[in-house]
Amino acid sequence: MKCYVIPTPQGIDSLILVERPDPAPGLRQVLVRVRATSLNYRDLMTIQGSSARAAPKPDLVPLSDGAGEVVAVGAGVGRVKVGDRVAGCFMQRWPGGAIDDAATASAMGGAIDGMLTELALLEEDGVVRLPDSLSFEEGATLPCAGVTAWHALVEIGRIKAGDLVLVQGSGGVSIFALQFARAFGARVIATSSSAAKAERLRRMGAEAVIDYRATPDWDKEAMTLTGGRGADLIVEVGGAGTLPRSFQAARIGGKIVVIGLLSGMAEVDPMPILRRNLHVQGLYVGNRQMFEAMNRAIEANRLKPVIDRVFPFAEAKEAYRHMKSQTHFGKIVITHGQSEH
Template identity: 85%
Template sequence: MKCYIIPSPKGIDSLTLADRPDPAPGPRQVLVRVRATSLNYRDLLTIEAQYARAAPKADLIPLSDGAGEVVAVGPGVSRVKVGDRVAGCFMQKWIGGAIDEAAQASAMGGAIDGMLTELAVLEEDGVVQLPAGLSFEEGATLPCAGLTAWHALVEIGNIKAGDVVQILGSGGVSIFALQFAKMFGARVIATSSSAAKAERLKKMGAEAVIDYKATPDWDKETLRLTGGRGADITVEVGGAGTLPRSFMATRLGGRIAVIGLLTGMAQVDPMPILRRNLRVQGLYVGSKQMFEGMNRAIAANGLRPVIDKVFPFAEAKEAYRHLKSQNHFGKIVIAHA
C-alpha cells in the first residue's frame, strides 16, 4: 500500500510518500480502504513539531480523520461487516465515559498511525457507520472537528433552543458549531475579519458576525447584541489571545468550551471565571458513543458538512499548505481514490 509518513517532523516538506506491506486485521480489528481524509490544525502542529502533548512516533502516518469502506475483518468482529461505510474514531480506545490515559494513548495521527494511507487497520470499536447520504469526503470531516463541536455544545454546553452560542472564526470546528447550534434552534454570534467569510456565515444562519479587527473589543459587541446578557455557550478556539474576551462575552454562569490554541499560549487571568461564575472546560474530541449520537442527529436533520476544497492524494502537501494559509472556510479534504 501507499501511505504518507513523517520521518522527522520539520515542516510540510518532510511529508514523504512511502510503500508499506498491506496490513491484515487481527482479532476484533477491521481493515478499511481509506477513501478520504481531512485536516485539522493539530495536523499542522504535528508536522511542524509544535504539538506539545507528545512527540509523534517515528515514521508516523499522519491525520486522525478518515472514512472508507471495510474490506476485511479479523476474528471476533461482529459490529461491522465487509462493505460497510465507516469513519475511524480519533481515539481508537475511547468507547464512552470519561477520557483516560489509555484512550489518550490511542489518538490517531499522533500517538499511533493515522489515516493518510490507502489501507488502515482499526479497532472494531474504533469505527462508526457513516450517516446515510454523506459522501466519503463529507464523512472524513466528522471524527475531530465535527465531534469536537458536538461535545462542546451538547455534552458540555447542554444546548437548548433559544440559547446564544458564540463562535470564533470559520474553521472546521466553528462551522460545525454553527450548524449544530442552528439544528437545536439556538442563536449564533460569530467573529471574522473577512467580509466574504462573514457573508457566508450569515447565509448559514449566524445572526451577527463581528469583525474582530475593526472591533477589537468584540466581547462588548456580543454583550450589546444580547442586551447586556452575553452568550450562553462560547466555543473557544483561540486560546490565550481570545480567552479574556470570551470570559467577558459569556453570560454569568455561562459555559466556555476550550478546544484550541490558535492564538498561542500565555498566562490568563482567572479572576473573570470567579466573578462571572463561569464553567470553563477543556475538551479533547470525544468518545465513540458521542460520535454515534452525533451521527444520528446528522442523519435525522440532513446536515451536510462544509468542505472548502478537496485535494487529490498526490497533492497532500498542498492540502497542508492550504490549511496553513488560513484562507479556508470549513474543512480541507484529501480524496484517496
C-alpha cells in the same frame, strides 16, 4: 500499500510517500480502504513539530480523520462487516465514558498511525458507520472537528432552543458548532475578519458576525448584541489571545468550552471566572458514543459538512499548505480515489 509518513516533523516538506506491506486484521480489528481524509489544525502543528501535546511516534502516518469501506475483518468482529462505509474514531480506544490515559494513547495521527494511507488497520470499537446521506469526503470531516463541536455543544453545553452560542472564526469546529446550534434552535453570533466569510456565516444562520480586527473589543460588541446579557456558551478556539475576551462575552454563569490554542499560550487571569461564576472546561475531541449520537442528528437534520476544497492523494502537501494559508472556510479534504464530492 502507499502511505505518507513524517520521519521527523520539520515542516510540510518532511511529508514523504512510502510503500508498506498491506496489513491484516487481528482479533477484533478491521481493515479499511481509505477513500478520503481531512485535515485539522492539529495536523499542521504535528508536521511542523509545534504540537503542545506529546511528540508523535516515529515515522508517523498523519491525519486523524478518514473514511472508507471495510475490506476485511478479524476474529471476533461483530459491529461491522465487509462492505460497510465507516469513519475511524479519533481515539481508537475510547468507546464511551470519561477520557483516560488509554484513550489518549490511542489518538490517531499522533500517538498512533493515522489515516493518510491507502489501507488503515483500526479497532472494531474505533469505527462508526457513516450516515447514508454523506459521501466519503463528507464523512472524513467528522471524527475530530464534528465530534469536538458536538461534545462542546451537546455533551457539555446542553444547548437548547433559544440559547445564544458564540463561535470564533470559520474553521471546521466553528462551522460544525454553528450547524449543530441552529439544528437545536439556538441562536449564533460568530466572529470573523473576512467580509466574504462573514457573509457565508450569515447565510448559514449566524444572526450577527463581529469583525474582530475592525472591532478588537469584540467581547463588548457581543454584550451589546445580547442586550448586556452575554452568550450562554462560547466555543473557544483561540486560547490565550481570545480567552480573556471570552470571559467578558459570556453571561454570568455561562459556559466556555476551550478546544484550541490558535493564538498561542500565555498566563490568563482567572479572576473573571470567579467574579462571573463561569464554567470553563477543556475537551479533547470525544468518544465513539458521542460520534454515533452526532451521526444520528446529522441524518435526522440532513446536515452537510462544509468542505472548502478537495485535493487528490498525490497533492497531500498542497492540502497542508492550504491549511497553513488560513484562507479556508470549513474543511480541507484529501480524496484517496474517485471523488464522491
